[in-house]
Amino acid sequence: MAVYTKVRSEEIDAFLTRFDAGSLVSAKGIAEGVENSNYLIETTQDRFILTLYEKRVDPGDLPFFIAMLDHLAEKGCPVPPMIADRDGIKIQQLNGRYACLIKFLPGISLTVPTAAQAEATGRALGNMHDALQDFNAERPNSMNHDTWRTLAVDCGPLELDNIAPGLHDLVEAELGFLDTHWPDDLPKSVIHADLFPDNVLMLDDHVTGLIDFYFSCTDVRAYDVAITHAAWCFSEDGVQFNPAISNALIGGYSEAFNLSDTERAALPVLARAAALRFLLTRAYDWINTPADAMVTRKDPTAFLNRLKFYQANPDIFKA
Amino acid sequence: MAVYTKVRSEEIDAFLTRFDAGSLVSAKGIAEGVENSNYLIETTQDRFILTLYEKRVDPGDLPFFIAMLDHLAEKGCPVPPMIADRDGIKIQQLNGRYACLIKFLPGISLTVPTAAQAEATGRALGNMHDALQDFNAERPNSMNHDTWRTLAVDCGPLELDNIAPGLHDLVEAELGFLDTHWPDDLPKSVIHADLFPDNVLMLDDHVTGLIDFYFSCTDVRAYDVAITHAAWCFSEDGVQFNPAISNALIGGYSEAFNLSDTERAALPVLARAAALRFLLTRAYDWINTPADAMVTRKDPTAFLNRLKFYQANPDIFKA
Numbered sequence: 001m002a003v004y005t006k007v008r009s010e011e012i013d014a015f016l017t018r019f020d021a022g023s024l025v026s027a028k029g030i031a032e033g034v035e036n037s038n039y040l041i042e043t044t045q046d047r048f049i050l051t052l053y054e055k056r057v058d059p060g061d062l063p064f065f066i067a068m069l070d071h072l073a074e075k076g077c078p079v080p081p082m083i084a085d086r087d088g089i090k091i092q093q094l095n096g097r098y099a100c101l102i103k104f105l106p107g108i109s110l111t112v113p114t115a116a117q118a119e120a121t122g123r124a125l126g127n128m129h130d131a132l133q134d135f136n137a138e139r140p141n142s143m144n145h146d147t148w149r150t151l152a153v154d155c156g157p158l159e160l161d162n163i164a165p166g167l168h169d170l171v172e173a174e175l176g177f178l179d180t181h182w183p184d185d186l187p188k189s190v191i192h193a194d195l196f197p198d199n200v201l202m203l204d205d206h207v208t209g210l211i212d213f214y215f216s217c218t219d220v221r222a223y224d225v226a227i228t229h230a231a232w233c234f235s236e237d238g239v240q241f242n243p244a245i246s247n248a249l250i251g252g253y254s255e256a257f258n259l260s261d262t263e264r265a266a267l268p269v270l271a272r273a274a275a276l277r278f279l280l281t282r283a284y285d286w287i288n289t290p291a292d293a294m295v296t297r298k299d300p301t302a303f304l305n306r307l308k309f310y311q312a313n314p315d316i317f318k319a
Numbered sequence: 320m321a322v323y324t325k326v327r328s329e330e331i332d333a334f335l336t337r338f339d340a341g342s343l344v345s346a347k348g349i350a351e352g353v354e355n356s357n358y359l360i361e362t363t364q365d366r367f368i369l370t371l372y373e374k375r376v377d378p379g380d381l382p383f384f385i386a387m388l389d390h391l392a393e394k395g396c397p398v399p400p401m402i403a404d405r406d407g408i409k410i411q412q413l414n415g416r417y418a419c420l421i422k423f424l425p426g427i428s429l430t431v432p433t434a435a436q437a438e439a440t441g442r443a444l445g446n447m448h449d450a451l452q453d454f455n456a457e458r459p460n461s462m463n464h465d466t467w468r469t470l471a472v473d474c475g476p477l478e479l480d481n482i483a484p485g486l487h488d489l490v491e492a493e494l495g496f497l498d499t500h501w502p503d504d505l506p507k508s509v510i511h512a513d514l515f516p517d518n519v520l521m522l523d524d525h526v527t528g529l530i531d532f533y534f535s536c537t538d539v540r541a542y543d544v545a546i547t548h549a550a551w552c553f554s555e556d557g558v559q560f561n562p563a564i565s566n567a568l569i570g571g572y573s574e575a576f577n578l579s580d581t582e583r584a585a586l587p588v589l590a591r592a593a594a595l596r597f598l599l600t601r602a603y604d605w606i607n608t609p610a611d612a613m614v615t616r617k618d619p620t621a622f623l624n625r626l627k628f629y630q631a632n633p634d635i636f637k638a
Contacts, residue, residue, distance in 0.1 A: 003350045009427035025425050025522065028359050029350040031322045040347050040359060042425070106344050106361070108328035203344065 003029035005037040005052045005097050012041060012050065015094055018085040019101060021045055032198075036214075037097070040104070047104035048083065052097040057214050059098040062091050064139045065213050066100075068132075068190060075131035078124070078201075078209050080105050107201025107208030111236070116205040118232055118245040119252035124207040125195060125228055126256025129221055132190050141193065141217035143281065145182050145273055149175050151280045159287045163300055167283075174276050174307065182273065183220060183266040191224035192216055196231040222263035225253055226270035230278065230306050238305030246316060268314035275307035322348035324356040324371045324416050331360060331369065334413055337404040338420060340364055351517075355533075356416070359423070366423035367402065371416040376533050378417040381410050383458045384532050385419075387451075387509060394450035397443070397520075397528050399424050426520025426527030430555070435524040437551055437564045438571035443526040444514060444547055445575025448540055451509050460512065460536035462600065464501050464592055468494050470599045478606045482619055486602075493595050493626065501592065502539060502585040510543035511535055515550040541582040544572055545589035549597065549625050557624030565635060587633035594626035 006029075007015075013024040022045030030038045030049075037052040053059060066082050073081045082090040082100040092099045110117060152160070152175065157168040192199075194215040201209030233246040253259060282300035289297050325348075326334075332343040341364030349357045349368075356371040372378060385401050392400040401409040401419040411418045429436060471479070471494065476487040511518075513534040520528030552565040572578060601619035608616050 008430040010430060013427070024427055026520075027427055028347070030359070031348040031350055040349070108332070108343055108346055111327040111329060201345075 003031070003037045003039075004035070004054050005095055007037075007039065007050070007052065007095055011095065012039065015050070015092070015099075016041075016043060016101075018087075018089075018092065019083060020086060021048065021083065021101065049080065049102040049104055050094075050099065051102055052094060052099045054097065057098075059091070061139060061214075062098060062100070064137055065216065066090050067137050068135065068213060068216055071135045072128060072131050072210075077128050077131050078105065078207055079128075079213070080209060080211055105201055105209035105211070107203050109198040109200065110202055111197060113197055113202075113232065113245065114205070115244045115248040117202055119248035120202070120205050120207050121195070121200050121228070121232065122249040122252025122254075123256045124200070124210060124252075125192070125224065126253040128192065128210065129189060129224070129257045135190055137190070138218045139190070139216065141219045143193070143215065143277060144217075144219060145178055145277075148178075148276060148280050151284055155280065155283050155287055160283060163283055163286060164304055167304065170304075170307075171276070171280070174272065178269070178273055178276070181269045183222075183262075183269060186220045186222055186263055186266055187260075188218055189221040189224075190216060191219050191221060191227075193219065193224060193227060195224070195228045220266075220270065222259065222266055223270045223273065225250070225259065225263075226267055227274040227277075229267070229271055230274040230303070230310075234302075234306055234309070236302060237299070238302040238309070241309055241313070241316075243316065250317070264317060264319065267317035268310060271310045271317070272307060275303050275310055279303035279307055322350070322356045322358075323354070323373050324414055326356075326358065326369070326371065326414055330414065331358065334369070334411070334418075335360075335362060335420075337406075337408075337411065338402060339405060340367065340402065340420065368399065368421040368423055369413075369418065370421055371413060371418045373416065376417075378410070380458060380533075381417060381419070383456055384535065385409050386456050387454065387532060387535055390454045391447060391450050391529075396447050396450050397424065397526055398447075398532070399528060399530055424520055424528035424530065426522050428517040428519065429521060430516060432516055432521075432551060432564065433524070434563045434567040436521055438567040439521070439524050439526050440514070440519050440547070440551065441568040441571025441573075442575045443519070443529060443571075444511070444543065445572040447511065447529060448508060448543070448576045454509055456509070457537045458509070458535065460538045462512070462534065462596060463536075463538060464497055464596075467497075467595060467599050470603055474599065474602050474606055479602060482602055482605060483623055486623065489623075489626075490595070490599070493591065497588070497592055497595070500588045502541075502581075502588060505539045505541055505582055505585055506579075507537055508540040508543075509535060510538050510540060510546075512538065512543060512546060514543070514547045539585075539589065541578065541585055542589045542592065544569070544578065544582075545586055546593040546596075548586070548590055549593040549622070549629075553621075553625055553628070555621060556618070557621040557628070560628055560632070560635075562635065569636070583636060583638065586636035587629060590629045590636070591626060594622050594629055598622035598626055 022043030026042040028040050030040045035054050035056045039050040069079050069081045072079045080103045152171050160168040199212040282298050341362030345361040347359050349359045354373050354375045358369040388398050388400045391398045399422045403409050471490050479487040518531040601617050
């Protein structure tokens with residue numbers, strides 16, 4: 001949530017000469033997305049996002065993301081494709097970083113969505129899954145359920161219990177539960193895997209953009225529904241579950257793409273898995289980020305609360 | 320250079336209902352300016368900067384800044400005035416901060432300006448001084464030369480010498496020099512007092528915006544020329560003086576506004592003062608900001624180099 005790599009206006013203007021994109025009129029470093037450096041730039045022709053990839057994105061994954069966004073954009077999904085330069089090149093280098101010029105999408109990210117907005121997002125997710133049915137590239141999920149035990153060990157038992165008393169035992173039990181219950185036989189597909197409200201741009205009840213595809217990967221498709229559910233259907237602290245949002249999200253998804261009975265039956269387990277995944281990554285960041293760092297640490301207990309809710313309420317996904 | 324106070328899109332949209340400014344289409348937290356929180360927002364009508372004032376701006380000074388910007392805008396200077404809401408109010412409150420909705424200006428901030436750009440900036444500074452001749456509000460300079468001895472004491476002698484060997488003695492000697500040479504009898508006026516290249520927006524050789532007026536104050540008018548000179552006429556590290564930029568800047572200023580012989584004769588002293596001012600504030604921030612903080616510390620020696628140059632080259636300002 002900061003600009004890590006500084007790029008001078010003159011450097012951006014020189015960078016733009018590689019493209020048919022006009023000359024620079026305005027450039028502002030913006031604070032958003034995962035840990036990349038982003039500039040919102042305006043040229044004499046259009047507006048763009050200029051992204052410089054920092055440590056969290058492996059440059060080797062960029063061709064996959066580019067192919068995915070091109071595929072989705074061609075099918076009419078509201079995603080921001082990378083712009084090719086005059087030689088057809090999309091992966092550039094700038095100031096020692098890999099960099100892409102990306103289509104700017106209007107729309108605002110909501111924090112407290114309405115049911116109509118959740119329904120539109122569910123529909124957009126379903127449309128995306130539909131569009132990805134004939135997308136054949138693959139990318140392993142670097143955050144898949146096999147990695148969570150290592151993540152828990154890296155957190156450390158004492159450190160987990162410092163976040164919430166008994167958390168280490170709870171995590172161990174949940175890892176054991178998922179070892180036996182993870183539905184590995186469900187249909188797999190490329191998924192977004194991080195469709196939080198801040199990765200959806202909206203105007204009124206209309207989705208204008210799905211963004212931040214840098215966790216996209218191949219995994220159980222219904223797990224994407226479960227992640228989106230965990231991200232959208234609770235108060236930020238995870239204490240309040242909102243059944244109207246939940247029904248709207250799943251309803252919108254089902255309108256756009258068929259959620260099979262087997263997938264729906266697996267949602268209680270997948271939702272627990274989604275809650276555990278964000279609980280563990282947030283716990284890891286919490287433990288390894290100094291309290292006084294300027295990066296805002298996200299409270300892991302917000303997803304502990306969701307996990308406990310999903311454990312206690314497997315019936316919320318019943319049609 | 321970060322977003323300190325987070326404002327949700329919904330909160331910005333609600334905030335906008337106070338104004339005749341359209342409804343929200345896009346909002347991005349931007350990393351710029353002094354230590355305020357800034358959002359670049361687009362509505363159905365126009366673009367704006369939303370600024371939330373953090374610790375460095377005294378809310379009691381906002382009426383002065385607003386009056387100054389209104390005065391300059393009325394006289395055709397390219398400045399970003401604050402927008403009044405339907406009740407004529409410009410100083411708003413939002414999320415516990417004072418906040419203003421501000422006109423967005425296109426243009427990019429240069430890091431390595433050309434002589435033509437320096438000339439345009441000198442002219443814009445002269446036009447601004449001309450426009451301020453009948454502006455009667457006053458604001459004491461909280462960073463004026465009387466405060467620098469205190470600032471040096473607050474830095475501490477050892478800490479100054481840690482930045483550069485002998486710096487404490489050099490600062491003491493320069494403070495003594497300015498005690499006897501500061502030209503207090505020169506014409507005073509409201510000045511910008513911080514017109515670095517990143518506070519000037521340009522398109523090609525044309526100034527489209529003078530921004531960041533939060534150090535504006537009443538002081539010796541030619542001191543503003545000296546500050547701008549110290550900010551523009553050197554390589555960033557202060558090692559290389561650029562005479563072409565210097566001549567263009569002073570030349571552009573003189574075209575737009577009369578620089579009297581007495582003022583010109585005082586420029587060598589005022590430029591030393593300007594270099595000392597930024598040397599001391601940067602030294603203070605350097606000493607009081609942890610090296611691993613996410614805020615970029617600006618190297619104080621860049622202005623020590625300028626100070627030494629001005630000490631050794633008083634003749635550069637001769638017509």
